[in-house]
Amino acid sequence: MFWSKQSGYSVEGKVVILTGALGAIGRGLALRLVEKGASVALVDIGDEATGATFCSEINQRHGEAHVHYLKIDLRKEKDIIAMFERTEIVFGRIDVLINNAGVASPAKLYEDEEFDRIAGMLEINLRAPIETTRQFVNYIRENDSRRGVVVNMASMGGLLPNRGGEVYGALKAALIHLTRASKSLAPTVRVAAVAPYYVTTPMVLGNPKLQNGNKTVFPELMLDIDQVCRATVRCIEDEGSAGQTFALIGGWTYLRMWLFDFAGLHIRLLAGWSLLVARLLAMLGLK
Numbered sequence: 545m546f547w548s549k550q551s552g553y554s555v556e557g558k559v560v561i562l563t564g565a566l567g568a569i570g571r572g573l574a575l576r577l578v579e580k581g582a583s584v585a586l587v588d589i590g591d592e593a594t595g596a597t598f599c600s601e602i603n604q605r606h607g608e609a610h611v612h613y614l615k616i617d618l619r620k621e622k623d624i625i626a627m628f629e630r631t632e633i634v635f636g637r638i639d640v641l642i643n644n645a646g647v648a649s650p651a652k653l654y655e656d657e658e659f660d661r662i663a664g665m666l667e668i669n670l671r672a673p674i675e676t677t678r679q680f681v682n683y684i685r686e687n688d689s690r691r692g693v694v695v696n697m698a699s700m701g702g703l704l705p706n707r708g709g710e711v712y713g714a715l716k717a718a719l720i721h722l723t724r725a726s727k728s729l730a731p732t733v734r735v736a737a738v739a740p741y742y743v744t745t746p747m748v749l750g751n752p753k754l755q756n757g758n759k760t761v762f763p764e765l766m767l768d769i770d771q772v773c774r775a776t777v778r779c780i781e782d783e784g785s786a787g788q789t790f791a792l793i794g795g796w797t798y799l800r801m802w803l804f805d806f807a808g809l810h811i812r813l814l815a816g817w818s819l820l821v822a823r824l825l826a827m828l829g830l831k
């Protein structure tokens with residue numbers, strides 16, 4: 545079934561590392577996780593004062609919530625190591641990693657894009673989630689009885705190529721590929737992804753490329769932050785989500801991309817057929 549949820553796992557009582565926690569979706573996710581009873585390491589490059597203010601906002605709304613701000617630059621390996629060490633010190637364990645931090649570029653690739661901005665997107669949108677996931681998997685493996693969950697914040701741009709989002713989309717497509725390729729880590733670590741369409745956030749509303757009649761933006765299909773947050777928590781709790789990417793689009797949230805499985809079957813058939821032909825030719829001495 546392609547949009548059912550196999551639940552059983554709950555975020556209640558779990559310790560979550562949430563990257564990009566001071567951003568539009570990150571703030572919503574932090575609140576949602578705390579409401580559901582999780583403890584959250586709020587990770588962002590934003591300054592300590594902004595992090596502390598956000599922690600006290602959460603505490604005002606939810607009493608003594610279990611949140612802790614970590615100022616981390618995900619472009620630096622030593623910061624990523626510190627993120628895990630400090631979370632372990634503060635909360636005593638880590639159960640879930642949400643790779644939510646991501647950046648988009650206001651520039652057009654074939655007109656005014658810059659080398660450093662492309663490098664920044666590569667580092668934050670792809671190298672960082674690869675490295676955090678790698679370190680998280682090693683951490684879980686060192687703790688025999690533990691199970692871990694990783695949710696990657698991909699994008700619809702990683703499912704459908706579009707002019708204007710070439711690099712951003714390519715990196716999100718790679719993140720989706722990483723997710724699919726990591727399926728066999730389950731049940732030790734369950735890696736899944738959500739791929740939202742445009743969300744009503746500054747990343748979209750403040751991006752000049754996406755304004756003035758951009759043909760990929762359909763306002764009626766846009767998501768609000770709450771929809772993305774609910775779907776992300778659902779993805780964490782969905783025990784059938786290993787290797788899966790869930791497309792989130794206006795109204796039709798949380799649609800499992802079963803087409804990937806279908807495409808995978810075609811590739812296997814093609815590979816099987818090619819192998820058969822190659823062996824047949826070899827047997828006949830024609831190769």
Ligand SMILES: NC(=O)c1ccc[n+]([C@@H]2O[C@H](COP(=O)([O-])OP(=O)(O)OC[C@H]3O[C@@H](n4cnc5c(N)ncnc54)[C@H](O)[C@@H]3O)[C@@H](O)[C@H]2O)c1
Nearest residue numbers: 564566567568569589617618644645646699742743745747
């Ligand atoms: N907004 C959308 O329409 C939309 C749609 C699909 C997917 N997404 C994805 O959702 C995620 C969150 O998007 P958002 O709209 O909340 O973006 P946002 O810009 O509001 O938040 C991103 C956060 O990441 C942090 N960050 C950036 N570089 C960092 C670094 N080096 N180290 C640590 N933190 C860093 C920023 O400080 C910021 O708080 C991103 O991965 C984005 O690609 C967004």
